[in-house]
Amino acid sequence: MANLHDIVEGIQDALGNLTPTPVVLQYVSTAYDLKKLLEWGEPALSIIDIREHEAFNQGRITGAVSMPMEQLDQMKSTLQPEHDIYIYAESDDRAHEAAQMLRAAGFEAVTHIMGGLDAWHEIGGPTEGVQEDASPPTADAFNVISRLKEDHDTKVAGKAQHANDD
Secondary structure (H helix, E strand, O other), X not given: OOOHHHHHHHHHHHHOOOOOOOOOOOOEEOHHHHHXXXXXXXXXXXXXXXXXXXXXXXXXXXXXXXXXXXXXXXXHHHOOOOOEEEXXXXXXXXXXXXXXXXXXXXXXXXEEEOOHHHHHHHOOOOEEOHHHHHOOOOOOOOOHHHHHHHHHHHHHHHHHHHHHHO
8 A cells, every 4th residue: 555655646746736745854955845845835944055145145046045154153043943954055065064064063954955056047946136136037937828837847857856866
């Protein structure tokens, strides 16, 4: 007999993902994991950008907080220990190092986003910042059909990414 998780996934596939399920936090997450969690409406999370302030100001994941690696140790007291913490950087190694630092400081629910901001861009995640705001919207930005197709393609890419990770 199938377990409950498999049954829920089967129902979700049949209903077109009308009933999202929360993402289980792993040590390493994909951009799609974070996007799915945000779509789920999870309010208890922090997105930490550990790049330098200049890079952060140019573009970032919407809602991310700037905590450059050099300041992370002093700024960690501003984080909520009960919240899931998603970290990204200019490289996966640097993000992994920051996640390890927070885990060593007692934060249990810490993950880093594999691929960082580039991966977030690839799945069409919302961004903000000087460079992001300067980019004019594409011709399809206000076309509902194109946006629905893009959302569908993003979900398919995320499922493929998860299949490759397994």
